Amino acid sequence: MPAADRVDAAGVALRGVGRSFATADGVHEVLAGIDLDLAPGSTVALLGASGSGKSTLLRLVAGLDTPTAGDVRVGGEEVRGVHPRTAVVFQEPRLLPWRDLAGNVALGLPPGTARADGRAEVAHWLGTVGLEGFAGHRPRRVSGGMAQRAALARALVRRPGVLLLDEPFAALDALTRLKMQDLLDDVQRGTGATVLFVTHDVDEALHLADRVLVLGTSGERAGAHVVRDLHVDVPRPRDRGDAALAALRVDLLELLGVPRAHA
Known part of the structure; x- marks a missing residue:
C-alpha cells in the first residue's frame, strides 16, 4: 500500500466510563468503570458474551452514544457526538440501494x-478493497462480501485516525x-x-489484534468491565x-466458558 495511504492515527482513552439504561424494572447497568488506553496505530479486539456491552462500548467511542459516567477521548479530545477522526463499519453494509457502489463510498467523504x-x-479506495471494476454496480448486483468491501471503502475514504468495526464479517x-x-x-x-x-470469533481476534480485551462481569460490579x-x-x-x-485460543475460550476437552 502506498505511503500516501498512511493516516494520522489517533489514540483512544476511556476513563471511568459507564453506561446505564432506564428500564421498567429499574436501571440496567451495561458498562461500569471502563479504563482503557489504545495506542495510536494499534489493533484491538473486543470479545465477550452476548450482551456484555461490546457494541455499546464501540458506539461510545464512535460518538453514536453518550456515557452516563466518565469520558471518552479520541486524539486527546473528548468525544461529543460523531468524532471527525473516526469511521464505523457495521455488521450489515447499510448501502443505499439507489446509489451505485461509487456513490455509496462517496458518502464517507x-x-x-x-x-x-x-x-x-x-x-482509489474501491481499488484498495478489490472493487475497481464494480464502481457503477448497484448493491443488489454484488455479493455480500463485495457489499461489505464497499462499506469498508466508505469508511476508509474518510481517512480516519480510528476505524471502528462492529462484527463486520459476521454475516x-x-x-x-x-x-x-x-x-x-x-x-x-x-x-x-x-x-x-467487536467480534464473537476468538480466531478472528487472535488473527488480527495486537490486544484482545474480554468484557464480562465479576464480583459485586453490576456492569461489564475488562476482565x-x-x-x-x-x-x-x-x-x-x-x-x-x-x-492463546484455548485460554480465551476457557475464559468465555468453553472448557478444555478432557480424555
Whole structure:
C-alpha cells in the first residue's frame, strides 16, 4: 500500500466510563468503570458474551452514544457526538440501494471535499478493497462480501485516525470471512490507523489484534468491565496455524466458558 495511504492515527482513552439504561424494572447497568488506553496505530479486539456491552462500548467511542459516567477521548479530545477522526463499519453494509457502489463510498467523504478529489479518492479506495471494476454496480448486483468491501471503502475514504468495526464479517460465509480478515489486516498495516473491532470469533481476534480485551462481569460490579487484557505478541501478518495462537485460543475460550476437552 502506498505511503500516501498512511493516516494520522489517533489514540483512544476511556476513563471511568459507564453506561446505564432506564428500564421498567429499574436501571440496567451495561458498562461500569471502563479504563482503557489504545495506542495510536494499534489493533484491538473486543470479545465477550452476548450482551456484555461490546457494541455499546464501540458506539461510545464512535460518538453514536453518550456515557452516563466518565469520558471518552479520541486524539486527546473528548468525544461529543460523531468524532471527525473516526469511521464505523457495521455488521450489515447499510448501502443505499439507489446509489451505485461509487456513490455509496462517496458518502464517507469529509465535508467540503472538492468534486475531482472526491472522485479520485473514491476510485482509489474501491481499488484498495478489490472493487475497481464494480464502481457503477448497484448493491443488489454484488455479493455480500463485495457489499461489505464497499462499506469498508466508505469508511476508509474518510481517512480516519480510528476505524471502528462492529462484527463486520459476521454475516459472511466462512471463506469470504477469512478473505475479509486478511483484507482488513492489509489495510490496517498499510494505513497505520488505530482499529477497534467487536467480534464473537476468538480466531478472528487472535488473527488480527495486537490486544484482545474480554468484557464480562465479576464480583459485586453490576456492569461489564475488562476482565482480561491479552497482548498477542505474534508478528503480523500471522499464520492461522501458529502454535502460539492455538495456545492463546484455548485460554480465551476457557475464559468465555468453553472448557478444555478432557480424555
